Structure formats: C-alpha cells, structure tokens
Amino acid sequence: MIPAFRRSDDGNINIDFLVGLLVFILAFSYVMTAIPGLFIPYQSTSIDLGSVVYRTSSILVEDPGWFIDEDSGISFSNWEQGNNRNHVARVGLAIDKRSPNVLSMDKIRAMQELPYITARDKMGLNNTAVYNFSLTLKKVGSDSPLLYFSDEYHTSFVESIDRVVHIREGQGILINAPDYAGQTNNISGPQSFGVIYYNPSLSGNVSVRIQGLDLTGIPTESLEPVNVSFYFSDAHQMWSDFNLVANYSNHEYYIYKDGEYVTDIQSEEYDASSVIDIVVDTDRIYSTYFNPIMNLSTIRVNTISTTSCFPNQSIYYNMTSPLYRYFDTDGIMTLRVWQV
Amino acid sequence: MTRLRNDDSGQIHTIEGIVSALVVLLALTYIIGSITFVSPQTEKTTVMKLSVKAQDIMNVLSVQDRPGNFTSPLTRDIAEWDGGAASPTQEVNAGEPSIIALNARIRSLLPGKIMYNMNVSYIDEAASAAAGRLIFNDTYIIFQGDPQENSVMASKIVVLNSYDINGSANYWSGISMTAPKTVEVKLVLWSI
Missing domain, CATH: 2.60.120 (Jelly Rolls)
Incomplete structure (x- = not known):
C-alpha cells in the first residue's frame, strides 16, 4: 500500500537552500535597482530615445551644419550651396551658430534633396545604435510641409518632439503701395x-x-x-x-x-x-x-x-533702411525617432 | 549538541536545484525584459520637451527681423505695452493691442493642450525712490490661470532704448540713450 505522503524525507528542499535563494533574490534585486544602466539592454528603449530625439532636433534647429572643403580640408557651414552638399559632414538648418531656431530656407530645400539614408547618416542617427526617423516641417497655419522625410515604423517605441522655429525665406523690401500714393x-x-x-x-x-x-x-x-x-x-x-x-x-x-x-x-x-x-x-x-x-x-x-x-516713384533702399527686412514665417518641426 | 547528520535526507537533489534556480532566473529575465519602466526619467523627458518648447518660443520671439536693426518683435511689443495687466477675467488686457498680437502669435505656436502665462518684471523707479530700496514691479501681461504641477519657465531680458519708444506719452517714461530700461519677460508653460 502506498502511503498518502511519503514518510521518508528524500527530495525535500532544505531550509538552508530556501534561505540561500531568498538572499540571492534580495541581492539580485538590490543590485538591479541600485546600478542604473546595468539592465538597459533588457529595458524598453523609450528612455534612451528621449535623449536621441532631443539631440537630433537640436542638431537640426540650433546648428548650421558643416561640410569639409576638399582642397583645404577646412570646414564651412554653407553646406547647402552647389557642390558642397556632396561633402556635407553634418546637416543643420540654422542660418548660423548665433541664431538658434532661425532656419534657412536654402538649407531646408537642400536637405529635402538628400536621400533618406544620407540624411539619417548626417543627422548622427547611424552610429553604434541605428535609428530611423520621420521629419516634418510646416509653416504655422499651412498643411503642406516644407520638409518631409518619412519611414514606416512598426514599433510602439517611438519618441517624438515638436520644435518651434522661425523660417527665414529671404530678405528684401516690403512695399505697401498706398504709402506712396500721389508721389x-x-x-x-x-x-x-x-x-x-x-x-x-x-x-x-x-x-x-x-x-x-x-x-x-x-x-x-x-x-x-x-x-x-x-x-x-x-x-x-x-x-x-x-x-x-x-x-x-x-x-x-x-x-x-x-x-x-x-x-x-x-x-x-x-x-x-x-x-x-x-x-x-x-x-x-x-x-x-x-x-x-x-x-x-x-x-x-x-x-x-x-x-x-x-x-x-522710384524708391531707394539701403541696408539701414527700416523697410529693408527679412521675410520670415513661424513654423513647427516634428521629429520622430525609433530604433531599427 | 548534535552532530551534523551524515545521511542525505532533507537535501534537495542537485539537478532539481539547478533547474529551479534556472526557472527563477528565467522568470526574472522575462519580467525585466517585458515591462515598460516608468522611471523618474520618463517624466523628465516630458518636462524636457515642454521646457525646450518654452525656450524655443522665447528664441523665436526675440529674432531680429530687420537687418542692421537690433530690435525684435518681443522688444517692440513690450515697448508698446502701456502698463495694462491681465487678470483672471481678462486673459490679455483689452487696451493692449501689441500684447493681443503677441498672445495670438504664441497661441499659434503651441498645441491647444498647453497653457501659458507671461509676465514682465522691472524696477519700479518711483516706488524705489519713495521706499529707499529696490522695488520690482511684476505684472502679468498674459494670464491663463495658475500653473499646475510640472510647469516650466523660460525668460528673456529685453532692453528698451529710447529709439524703441514711440512718442512721449508712453508707459516707459524716463528712458534715454544713457539710461535704457531692462525688463525681464518670463513665459511659464504647463500641460493640462
């Protein structure tokens, strides 16, 4: 006859083992929480993406970018002009380093002509970790984007950021005809x-x-x-x-x-x-x-x-005339970034 | 005192021990890998985005829009301000066309779920002279309510010179080429 419970004590877990396991789990969870970054490879990528999307948006909005001149090896920021865009080292849309958030229309047009892969490279999204991006730049109150890059994403871990920008389309003279009536x-x-x-x-x-x-x-x-x-x-x-x-x-x-x-x-x-x-x-x-x-x-x-x-009448202008001005518009740039 | 038992009763069998430890480790790895951590950093990212937005708006408002001219739309709007304060019943003082235009521009740059206040802070000369110490005047020019948790602030210093001021009947009296006026403009944003 088989007894309801075995009387023998083989196959039981020793209390020592239980205590040991408990100590192990406690130590394990302590280490896990105490050392930030130790388990990042196992975590969702959203924390990491927050800084990537901020960094990339700053590169675009606050920096003019640069190219490296082939002959001299010196870098200049007018990468958007002519052949320079073939030697672009990093894209950036600002008109210069002293004017954050003021974007050059010429740079916007030049960036739109870059292939997606090149743009991604030059935005610094293709390093040890590779990210894909989508980018939209619109004037306030307009639906048609001035700049548009898109790639399909199939993950929910997407981080996005909106940057408020000022788009400089050119410079010139504003002439309001009634101001000159009767002259x-x-x-x-x-x-x-x-x-x-x-x-x-x-x-x-x-x-x-x-x-x-x-x-x-x-x-x-x-x-x-x-x-x-x-x-x-x-x-x-x-x-x-x-x-x-x-x-x-x-x-x-x-x-x-x-x-x-x-x-x-x-x-x-x-x-x-x-x-x-x-x-x-x-x-x-x-x-x-x-x-x-x-x-x-x-x-x-x-x-x-x-x-x-x-x-x-003819109207004479020079640089210091207050009627000589920039043609500017406000815009919103939306950048989304996700890991490949 | 008894001696340690010399038989093998009460011991876990080696293979079962290893297997159970592996099961525990696998479960832990699975849990760590699958859950989304809502860590303090997640909230920081949200605040960071709002803070970047506030700074962006102040930058955009302060762009010099005419070559060779050091004024910006923000400077001109503050120079044209006539001292009218906003209040809980009046988002912008109705007698301030320049601030109404400024408010419309800021609104156009922000999604609807973000609220903001703007205030100006400057030394009140008359009150300071009377009191014998520096007294700051701090006035809301745009008021949409009291900021909620996690609000962010960006500020710009605006310097008003005599050539920024049109006409003598302006709120900013006493500004001359040798005595410009410094005004701090603060923008507070929060999400609702």
Whole structure:
C-alpha cells in the first residue's frame, strides 16, 4: 500500500537552500535597482530615445551644419550651396551658430534633396545604435510641409518632439503701395515704378514684395513686363551707363503671385489683394555678368503698367533702411525617432 | 549538541536545484525584459520637451527681423505695452493691442493642450525712490490661470532704448540713450 505522503524525507528542499535563494533574490534585486544602466539592454528603449530625439532636433534647429572643403580640408557651414552638399559632414538648418531656431530656407530645400539614408547618416542617427526617423516641417497655419522625410515604423517605441522655429525665406523690401500714393514718378516710361538698391555686399536672393495695389475703378491690372535691370558702377562708385536687363526665362529673377510661381508674366492679372514677390537671384546675376572692372552695386526693379495702380516713384533702399527686412514665417518641426 | 547528520535526507537533489534556480532566473529575465519602466526619467523627458518648447518660443520671439536693426518683435511689443495687466477675467488686457498680437502669435505656436502665462518684471523707479530700496514691479501681461504641477519657465531680458519708444506719452517714461530700461519677460508653460 502506498502511503498518502511519503514518510521518508528524500527530495525535500532544505531550509538552508530556501534561505540561500531568498538572499540571492534580495541581492539580485538590490543590485538591479541600485546600478542604473546595468539592465538597459533588457529595458524598453523609450528612455534612451528621449535623449536621441532631443539631440537630433537640436542638431537640426540650433546648428548650421558643416561640410569639409576638399582642397583645404577646412570646414564651412554653407553646406547647402552647389557642390558642397556632396561633402556635407553634418546637416543643420540654422542660418548660423548665433541664431538658434532661425532656419534657412536654402538649407531646408537642400536637405529635402538628400536621400533618406544620407540624411539619417548626417543627422548622427547611424552610429553604434541605428535609428530611423520621420521629419516634418510646416509653416504655422499651412498643411503642406516644407520638409518631409518619412519611414514606416512598426514599433510602439517611438519618441517624438515638436520644435518651434522661425523660417527665414529671404530678405528684401516690403512695399505697401498706398504709402506712396500721389508721389511723382521719376522713372521714365509709362506709369513705371522702380526700386533701387545701393548695396555692394548684396548676395543671395533679394525680394521685393509689393502689396496693397490701388485699383480704384480698375477691376484687375495686367502687369506688363516687369523690367528688372542691373546697374554696375566702376571702382569709384560712379554710375555706369552699363545697364543690363535681366532675363526672366533664364531664372535671373522670379515672380510669385500670392506665393505661386508665375510662369507667364505677360498673361498674369493682379487685383487689390495680390501680393507680388519679385525675387532676384543676385548670385546668378553676378556669376553670369561678372565684370572685373564693374561692381554690381544697384538693382533696379521697374514695373511698367498701363495704369497707375503701382507706386508712382522710384524708391531707394539701403541696408539701414527700416523697410529693408527679412521675410520670415513661424513654423513647427516634428521629429520622430525609433530604433531599427 | 548534535552532530551534523551524515545521511542525505532533507537535501534537495542537485539537478532539481539547478533547474529551479534556472526557472527563477528565467522568470526574472522575462519580467525585466517585458515591462515598460516608468522611471523618474520618463517624466523628465516630458518636462524636457515642454521646457525646450518654452525656450524655443522665447528664441523665436526675440529674432531680429530687420537687418542692421537690433530690435525684435518681443522688444517692440513690450515697448508698446502701456502698463495694462491681465487678470483672471481678462486673459490679455483689452487696451493692449501689441500684447493681443503677441498672445495670438504664441497661441499659434503651441498645441491647444498647453497653457501659458507671461509676465514682465522691472524696477519700479518711483516706488524705489519713495521706499529707499529696490522695488520690482511684476505684472502679468498674459494670464491663463495658475500653473499646475510640472510647469516650466523660460525668460528673456529685453532692453528698451529710447529709439524703441514711440512718442512721449508712453508707459516707459524716463528712458534715454544713457539710461535704457531692462525688463525681464518670463513665459511659464504647463500641460493640462
């Protein structure tokens, strides 16, 4: 007959063993809690990602990035220009190191042209640990992103951060037509209007934004040729006769109506709410027409129209004029990061 | 006193001992690997993001928007401020167009679930002269309520010069080229 419980004591756990095991577990859990980082490989990655997403967003928003010049081996921050982007060491969107949160539109456009893998590399997300990212940059109140990178993620461990930024689209002149009403025209031609820059150090895109057209009694206005001409001065800063009329189809300047690129300027019509941007690419002008004797010192933008809805005079500007300003917009950058 | 027992009764069998220790270890490893730790750092990440946001907004408001000119929209808005305080019934004083515009801009930069207050702090010269010691005037210009737990603060120093002030009937009297006014602008953010 088999007894209900074995009377013999083989196979029992010794109290010593239980005590030993208890001590082991206590010591184990103590070590586990007392040494932070010891078990990170076993933990969820969310703690780690918080710092990665912050670091990466700071690289983009607070730093201009740099490239390494092939010939000299020196690094410069204008990685977005021309061939420099093939030697980019780290991307960054800020206009310079002293202006955190102010992003350069040229850098934004250049980054958008980078392949995803290159962008990830140059953001520092491909080191010992590899992370994937998605990135969206939008103007406030706009749905279409200026910058968009996306990759599918199949994990719930995603960390995201929103950065508030200021996007610098260019620099130029804001002309509110009513401010110049009733002033005499001193530019030749039928009802023309001119803007003249005196700025020898001009570079990059310069825009003239015209708004508030006076269209009393005129439903729409057809803007006849916008005539952008460039005056060069000699070494003595004397006005030269050399007058160059810029070529629209050569992309020496661009016209935007309410933010839309205008392909055919002859057929475009404007009304009182139109915002017209004339953007002059001074770098292209300079490289095309550079003359060692002449300095590009003046850009004149003439708009010639059949009626007098545009300001009726030429307006002179220089760097210190308060009407010369940056065209800026606020934006939100959203960055998501997850581990591959 | 009895001697240690010399037989093997009461002992765990070696293989069973090892197996049970392994089971315990496996269970521990599994638990550590599978749970999400809500550690103090998780909360820090949330606060960090809010704090970064506050600093970002102050940076964006302080950008010089005209070349060769050292003023920023924030400086201009504070220079145009006419001393009107916000209150629990008035998020922004209705007689302050520059602060109304500033408030609209800050609101456009933040998601709806974040609330904020903004206040300005500066030395009150008249009161200081009367009291014979420095007296600071601290006024809310935007007030959305009392901050909750885990609120964050970012501040900027705004220096008002005489060329920032338009007209003589301005709140900021007594500013001259040799005596600019220093104002600390503080932004407090919290999530609801």
